[in-house]
Amino acid sequence: MDSFENITDFIDSELRLQNETGMLRSLFPLEGSQRGLIETEGKPLVDFSSNDYLGLADHPALIEGAKKAMEKWGAGARASRLMSGDLEIHHRLESAIAALKGKEAGLLFGSGYLANTGIIPALCGRNDVIYSDRLNHASIVDGVLLSRARFCRFRHNDMNHLEDLLKSHKSRYRKALIVVESVYSMDGDQAPVSELLELRGRYGAMLMIDEAHATGVFGAKGEGIISQAGAESVDVILSTFGKALGGYGAFVAVSNRMKQFLLNRAKTFIFSTALPPAVIGANLAAVKLLEEEPERRTRVCELASELRRALKEDLGFINTPSESQIVPMMVGDSQGALSLAESLRDAGFFVKAIRPPTVPEGTARLRLSVTANHSLKDVRQLLEALSSGF
Ligand SMILES: Cc1ncc(COP(=O)(O)O)c(C=O)c1O
The missing domain is CATH 3.90.1150.10 (Aspartate Aminotransferase, domain 1)
Known part of the structure; x- marks a missing residue:
């Protein structure tokens, strides 16, 4: 193993390696x-x-929405949601996304990265198992690692492989979570949502689907690709505002009970400043535009x-x-x-x-x-x- 005299040597060596490998x-x-x-x-x-x-990032309605919210509420939210940063517009946006996704409730997170790294460890711990598609985003992988649950990766979109793993682990763990993306960020292909729902039912697992790249683009109202197969059976639908919605931040669409649980247990929600008013104003305008345009x-x-x-x-x-x-x-x-x-x-x-x-x-x-x-x-x-x- 290389040992380094100082931090500069370490950094230079890492950067040289990245350069030599075209990375x-x-x-x-x-x-x-x-x-x-x-x-x-x-x-x-x-x-x-x-x-x-x-193409919403520079849409006049988002810019106007941001300005108005900032004028009314200020530049920052001043605290986390559970302290004094819980503003009426956060709740308005949560209702709008719950309606879009066909779930009871919405809950905002600072970003998609924060959502995945907060929710997965809230749902699973040491005695649990998480089945994660091999091509899942880095924020999902980090969420799984933080949870300390048994990490089982299944071959990309391979439902037979997933079922084999579910079968072989049945009753060995306290809880099981399946986590996938609905449209894969780097491959652009889609998850077999109906089959995932079936496996969730058959093996009593929880199902979490990241719709970062489907929200806004797919579905009659821009709701994503899950709704047709049955959004009510997906335990956590996650998405971001930073992609098709042209803004920043992220959300989950969940049951009322799950919302209550997450706002009590997801550390990246509890210990992080609430999204600022301008961001919420823009996001509200973007959700409205899904219907209007x-x-x-x-x-x-x-x-x-x-x-x-x-x-x-x-x-x-x-x-x-x-x-x-x-x-x-x-x-x-x-x-x-x-x-x-x-x-x-x-x-x-x-x-x-x-x-x-x-x-x-x-x-x-x-x-x-x-x-x-x-x-x-x-x-x-x-x-x-x-x-x-x-
Ligand atoms: C599937 C997926 N989930 C989560 C994220 C992270 O979202 P954010 O950019 O809001 O942190 C990304 C971003 O690339 C993503 O592709």
């Missing part, structure tokens, strides 16, 4: 970002890397479907599991993905290379994400640029 990350300040166009070094780039799927949802889905079709049929690129607005193009090695992203930048597109540890080793990729800010022309031009790169 060094750096910040890239933008000079502007409006309506899907990013400005950098004086050059506009069409942004195909954003999670602002409905459904055409945004339709546009994203149509453009994404055209991108997926053309990649396969016109470019012969079949190596994408996508069933959503997230369309990854698998490259394999990190350097290859980085140089493709670079050539797309030269062609006027901002696309991020996604590398390990965000995705499994050997599966570096370009993650294309379609938003309502794009036009069919943008998608066609991107495809043209891709056709010369592959």
Whole structure:
């Protein structure tokens, strides 16, 4: 094992390793970002890397909502919800998301990361077992690790594997929790929600589904993909405001009883300052827009479907599991993905290379994400640029 004389040696060695393996990350300040166009070094780039799927981040209604809430309530919430930071607008937003998701209650969290790392350890402890899809987001993985429950990862979307694990563990643990995403953040494919509900029932497990990338985009009202299969049987539906809803923060949609439990037990709720009024004002406006501007949802889905079709049929690129607005193009090695992203930048597109540890080793990729800010022309031009790169 390497031993280090001082912290500088350790840091230099780690950074060198990241660099040698093509995994060094750096910040890239933008000079502007409006309506899907990013400005950098004086050059506009069409942004195909954003999670602002409905193009709401700079919508006038969100900006107005934020301003009004800030004028009325101030810049900060002043304390955690359980102290003096519990504002009437927090409750209004919780009711709105409960109605959207078809659950009794909503509960806000500072971010999706905080929600996952607070809720999972609240639900499970040392004597429990958690079944987590292999491709789950880092915040879910960290939530499981913090819980100290037995951590069982099942092969991505493989319900037979999950059932085998459930069977072999039956009655060995006090409680079991299955945790998945409904639309996977880096693969863009969907979880088999009906089968998960069936397994939940058959084995008496709890089921938690992270809808970070489905809320706003899927469902007749933008409610996500769970409702059709039966939202009432999903114990915890989690989502963020930082993606299709264009804002910041996160929420769970749950039963009244579960809400009561979580606000008493989830440490990232209890010991963290409440979301600020401006953020809540913007989030409230965004939830309202889901109903008022459904055409945004339709546009994203149509453009994404055209991108997926053309990649396969016109470019012969079949190596994408996508069933959503997230369309990854698998490259394999990190350097290859980085140089493709670079050539797309030269062609006027901002696309991020996604590398390990965000995705499994050997599966570096370009993650294309379609938003309502794009036009069919943008998608066609991107495809043209891709056709010369592959
Ligand atoms: C599936 C999933 N859950 C949770 C999060 C974290 O959400 P937030 O950005 O609000 O912390 C992300 C963010 O990328 C995500 O993709």
